[in-house]
Amino acid sequence: MTIDRVDGLRSALAVAxxxxxxxxxxxxxxxxxxxxxxxxxxxxxxxxxxxxDDHGLVAGGRAALAAGRHDRAQAFVDAAGAAGAVxxxxxxxxxxxxxxxxxxxxxxxxxxxxxxxxxxPPQLEIDSKAAVTFADVGGLDDVKKxxxxxxxxxxxxxxxxxxxxxGAGGGVLLFGPPGCGKTLLARATAGECGLPFSNVxxxxxxxxxxxxxxxxxxxxxxQARRFAPCVMFVDELDAIAFARRKHSxxxxxxxxxxxxQELDAIGADNENILVLAATNAPWDVDEAMKRPxxxxxxxxxxPPDPAARERILALHLSDRPADNVDIARxxxxxxxxxxxxxxxxxxxxxxxxxxxxxxxxxxxxxRTGDLEQALKDMRxxxxxxxxxxRNYVEFAxxxxxxxxxxxxxxxxxxxx
Amino acid sequence: MKTTMDAxxxxxxxxxxxxxxxxxxxxxxxxxxxxxxELETDDYWxxxxxxxxxxxxxxxxxxxxxxxxxxxxxxxxxxxxLALAQLExxxxxxxxxxxxxxxLLYPESSVLHAHRALILARSAEKAFRLASYKKAHAAVxxxxxxxxxxxxxxxxxxxIAALSGDAxxxxxxxxxxxxxxxxxxxxxxxxxxxxxxxxxHAGLDHYLEAARLDPADPKIAWxxxxxxxxxxxxxxxxxxxxxxxxGHVRFAWVLVMIAIAQxxxxxxxxxxxxxxxxxxxxxxxxRRRVGKEPK
Numbered sequence: 240m241t242i243d244r245v246d247g248l249r250s251a252l253a254v255a256x257x258x259x260x261x262x263x264x265x266x267x268x269x270x271x272x273x274x275x276x277x278x279x280x281x282x283x284x285x286x287x288x289x290x291x292d293d294h295g296l297v298a299g300g301r302a303a304l305a306a307g308r309h310d311r312a313q314a315f316v317d318a319a320g321a322a323g324a325v326x327x328x329x330x331x332x333x334x335x336x337x338x339x340x341x342x343x344x345x346x347x348x349x350x351x352x353x354x355x356x357x358x359x360p361p362q363l364e365i366d367s368k369a370a371v372t373f374a375d376v377g378g379l380d381d382v383k384k385x386x387x388x389x390x391x392x393x394x395x396x397x398x399x400x401x402x403x404x405x406g407a408g409g410g411v412l413l414f415g416p417p418g419c420g421k422t423l424l425a426r427a428t429a430g431e432c433g434l435p436f437s438n439v440x441x442x443x444x445x446x447x448x449x450x451x452x453x454x455x456x457x458x459x460x461x462q463a464r465r466f467a468p469c470v471m472f473v474d475e476l477d478a479i480a481f482a483r484r485k486h487s488x489x490x491x492x493x494x495x496x497x498x499x500q501e502l503d504a505i506g507a508d509n510e511n512i513l514v515l516a517a518t519n520a521p522w523d524v525d526e527a528m529k530r531p532x533x534x535x536x537x538x539x540x541x542p543p544d545p546a547a548r549e550r551i552l553a554l555h556l557s558d559r560p561a562d563n564v565d566i567a568r569x570x571x572x573x574x575x576x577x578x579x580x581x582x583x584x585x586x587x588x589x590x591x592x593x594x595x596x597x598x599x600x601x602x603x604x605x606r607t608g609d610l611e612q613a614l615k616d617m618r619x620x621x622x623x624x625x626x627x628x629r630n631y632v633e634f635a636x637x638x639x640x641x642x643x644x645x646x647x648x649x650x651x652x653x654x655x
Numbered sequence: 656m657k658t659t660m661d662a663x664x665x666x667x668x669x670x671x672x673x674x675x676x677x678x679x680x681x682x683x684x685x686x687x688x689x690x691x692x693e694l695e696t697d698d699y700w701x702x703x704x705x706x707x708x709x710x711x712x713x714x715x716x717x718x719x720x721x722x723x724x725x726x727x728x729x730x731x732x733x734x735x736x737l738a739l740a741q742l743e744x745x746x747x748x749x750x751x752x753x754x755x756x757x758x759l760l761y762p763e764s765s766v767l768h769a770h771r772a773l774i775l776a777r778s779a780e781k782a783f784r785l786a787s788y789k790k791a792h793a794a795v796x797x798x799x800x801x802x803x804x805x806x807x808x809x810x811x812x813x814x815i816a817a818l819s820g821d822a823x824x825x826x827x828x829x830x831x832x833x834x835x836x837x838x839x840x841x842x843x844x845x846x847x848x849x850x851x852x853x854x855x856h857a858g859l860d861h862y863l864e865a866a867r868l869d870p871a872d873p874k875i876a877w878x879x880x881x882x883x884x885x886x887x888x889x890x891x892x893x894x895x896x897x898x899x900x901x902g903h904v905r906f907a908w909v910l911v912m913i914a915i916a917q918x919x920x921x922x923x924x925x926x927x928x929x930x931x932x933x934x935x936x937x938x939x940x941x942r943r944r945v946g947k948e949p950k
Contacts, residue, residue, distance in 0.1 A: 447668045481676035484837055522871065523678070630870035634863070634879055 244268050259290040267298065275305035283311065286318060293319065300331045309335060313465060372430040376423055377554060377578070378547015382540055386411075386428055389536050390513060394432045394468065410502055410514040410533050412476065414521040415540035416621035416628075418579030421517035422474060424540060428515060429470035436470045437463050441478040444494070453497040460501040468511035476516035476534075477523035485523065495525050502533045519624060521640075522631050529640075539643035542577050542621050544652070545570045551578050555585040562604035569610055574652045575619040587613035625653060667693060670702045679709035697727035704736045713744035729760055735770060747778035768798035769808035776815045788819040810840065817847045824848035839868040839875060846878075853903075855894045859886055873949040884944045890937050 248265040255261065262281050269278035282299035285291050291299060300315035312335050319331075373383050390411055393400045413421045429436035439459050446452045456479070463471045473479060483492050502514065516534060518524055528534050543551060548570040556564055573581065588609040596602045625648070632645045647653055666688040673682035683706045686699065693699055700723025707716035720737035723730060734757035741750035754771045761767055772794035779787030795815060798808035813831055816824035825848040831841035846861030859882035866879020885894065893904075900907035908931075915923045 441672075442665060442669060445665075445668050445672055477678075478673070478676070478681070481678075485677045487675050487677070520678075523676070626873070627871050630866075630873070630876040634866040634870040634876065635868075637867075 245272055245274075259285060259288060263290070263295060266302065270298070270302055270305070275302045278302040279306045279308060279311060282315075286315065291318070293322075296322070297331050301334070304331075304334060316465070371423065371426045373427050375430075376420055376427050377550035378543045379420065379424065379540065382424065382538060385538055386424070387431070390428055390515075391431045394434065394511075394513070409535065410516065410528075411536045411538060412521065412524070412529070412534040413515065413517045413538050413540050414519070416542055416577060416624035417519045418577035418620060419540050419542050420578050421540050422472075423578075425470070425472045425474075425515040425517055428513075429472070432468075432470060432513070434468055434470050434513070435466055436472060437466070439471060439473045439479075441475055444479060450493075452494050456494065456497050457501065460504070463512055468513075470513045470515055473514065473516040476518040476528070477520045480516075480525050480528045482523055482525050484525075495527075499527055499533070502528070522635065537640070539647070541647045542575050542619070542652075543581075545574075548573055548576060548581060551581045552585065555582050556605065559585070559589060560602075560604040562606050564605065564610065565607045568607065569614070572611070572614060573619070575621050575625065576617075577619065577621050580617065580619050580621070584610060584613055584617055587617070667696075667698060667702065670706070674702060674705055674709070677709075679706040682706040683710070695726060697723045697730045697733060699723075700726065701730060701732045701736070704733060704740070708736050708740050708743075711743075713740045716740035717744060717746075731757070731761055731764070731767075734760070735767060738774060739770060742774050742777055747774070750774045751778065763801060765798040765802035765805040766807045768794050768801065769805060769811040772798065772808075772815060773811045776811075776818050784819075788815065791815050791819075806834070809834070813841065813844045817844045817851075820851060822852075825852070837868055839865040839872075842868065843875070843878070853898050853900060855897045856886070877945060877948055880945045881941060884941050889940060893934060893937050 245265065245268050248261055248268060252258065252261050252265060262285055266278045266281035266285065269275070269281065279299070279302045282291070282295070282302050285295065286299060296315050296319040300312045300319075303309070303311035303315060312331070316331060316335065373387075376383070393405065413424060415421060426436060437459075439456075444452055444455045444459070446455060460471070463469055480495055480498050483495055486492055514534070521537070524534075529537065545567075549566050552564075552566045552569055556566070573584070576584070585605075588605055591609050591612060592603065592605050628641070628644050629648055632641045632648060636642070636645060666685045670682040670685040670689075673679070673685055682702060686703050686706065689699055700719055704716050704719035704723060707713075707719055717737055717740040720733045720740060723733040724737065727733065734753060738750045738753040738757065741747075741753060751771075751774055754767060754774055757767050758764070758771060772791040775787050775794060776791035779791075792815065795808055795812045798805055799812070802808065809827070809831055813824060813827035815821070816827050825845060828841050828845035828848055831838055832845065835841070842861045842865035846858040846865065848858075849855075849861060850858030862875075862878045862882040863886075865875050866882070870876050870879070884890070896907075897904050911927060915927050
């Protein structure tokens with residue numbers, strides 16, 4: 240029956256090749272008949288003639304997917320985006336993502352020079368579904384809870400949030416002293432959401448040529464939108480979204496404008512992109528970034544508490560020969576130490592043991608004393624950040640932006 | 656089209672970007688990534704010298720600028736940074752010589768004229784202060800003649816006025832604030848000018864505003880903290896006395912003591928003694944609350 244119908248439609252089209260309704264019927268019949276490759280040819284012709292409505296674009300995308308042509312499927316999605324189509328597009332995107340098998344690394348395209356010798360814009364690195372989860376992040380329980388409530392649940396309970404017209408995605412800014420796990424936490428958030436993770440770095444965005452940096456930033460967002468739902472991570476946000484007030488040049492400011500435009504686009508027609516950003520210097524981030532719809536959720540990532548320090552120390556000692564190290568005691572002796580500081584502490588202690596082994600020719604495990612010996616020469620690297628943060632809390636907290644930091648600064652650890 | 660040189664342009668571009676956004680520490684970190692032939696460019700040394708200068712490492716900044724000038728002896732930025740770094744590191748004669756040499760190469764540069772004015776004002780010897788300030792004023796006038804909107808010249812003019820006790824300092828600072836109400840340095844100049852006139856409260860307000868705008872600067876934050884403590888009730892009588900004497904408390908205090916000694920009034924002498932103790936108490940109180948001025 241279907242074959243007869245297909246033949247009939249082909250005959251009719253031979254007589255009237257410009258009849259787009261007939262061509263659409265043929266494409267649908269071919270799909271029904273299990274011939275997605277041929278259906279795709281017809282959908283492609285209709286797409287070229289701009290004769291596909293929302294439904295047709297989605298159907299074309301599905302035909303492309305069924306034919307194993309992800310590039311063509313993406314072309315239908317792009318056309319739908321350009322036409323402002325909404326219905327069914329998200330589902331189609333999801334189907335494309337699933338088909339692409341984002342469990343593995345999807346695409347890593349590095350900056351390079353094209354065949355024509357012209358520099359290609361740096362491409363976004365889309366990672367696997369981030370393998371890291373909250374279980375891999377030591378401590379920070381309060382921060383994890385806050386992230387779970389405000390970021391992860393909207394993705395996991397999409398139906399519930401949609402019912403209340405509360406969309407997933409948006410912008411979240413993590414800030415805190417260096418080395419305290421902001422980047423790891425962002426990666427873990429992506430892992431908890433079960434989404435692909437892309438990393439945007441200032442080195443990949445900046446370009447000495449006029450307008451090229453802005454174009455690179457735009458490309459990064461375009462690519463992230465293609466893979467939505469996904470998590471986009473902007474490390475060192477203050478480098479891209481620097482406070483324009485403090486910037487002495489005029490050229491670089493347009494980069495901030497571009498980022499603002501991209502973030503605003505997310506609210507308008509690019510749901511399901513979560514933009515996570517991290518910075519050591521939230522005060523250097525342009526104020527406009529912190530307005531609703533942009534990075535409106537700001538999360539303070541403090542230095543690890545004693546329990547977290549215990550876990551971090553245990554983690555760093557786990558694959559090294561160690562002998563009954565009193566981790567709890569060390570955790571008490573290392574207030575304000577960041578995760579990176581604790582790693583450095585363990586490495587220094589290990590160096591001491593290695594030096595001794597080289598001297599005496601006798602190998603022994605790391606002991607509490609070695610760590611305490613190494614600790615004598617170390618100070619937490621967070622102190623400078625805390626001093627600056629204290630000044631900001633004292634003089635620039637009129638809007639209550641640094642209330643979390645203020646609460647941390649009056650804690651026993653910070654005062655010790 | 657990118658060339659092979661651009662492969663190393665990354666850190667330089669990043670450093671320039673970091674410097675422009677006021678993060679010389681990051682700029683230096685980016686410059687540490689530069690390798691190969693880029694290390695021999697004046698661009699690299701210019702960025703390095705500027706970053707070190709911004710970080711307050713004057714001596715290293717001067718060394719970096721000199722390294723760059725060995726490669727490109729006529730580089731404008733390097734000459735400018737070298738002169739300023741020499742000034743800050745106490746080599747005032749060298750600073751004057753450098754800026755004069757730079758002006759021989761770029762006589763139409765308003766920025767160089769402005770910086771020459773600053774160097775002249777800052778290197779004024781006590782005995783010849785008035786003559787130096789006069790020369791500095793002339794240099795800044797020349798800078799503004801060349802470019803009436805030159806921000807560096809407007810800033811230096813206000814700074815010199817504040818340094819020399821010129822009554823126009825407040826007006827000049829107000830002009831800077833009109834250009835950018837969030838200019839912390841203009842607030843500082845305004846604060847100095849107001850305090851000099853004895854309007855301590857208004858001066859302290861300007862210091863506090865400067866601290867609000869740039870708490871990351873430890874010196875400005877210290878000044879802000881100082882101002883906050885001085886604005887407490889405890890220091891109010893002292894501030895009132897400052898206002899009465901239009902900022903000349905010490906001079907007025909000597910006169911009061913002489914007058915009391917002449918009058919042989921025990922009550923007045925006791926009151927003066929109490930006030931003297933109170934002034935010391937305020938001094939100690941502020942010091943304890945705020946701590947030493949950061950270096």
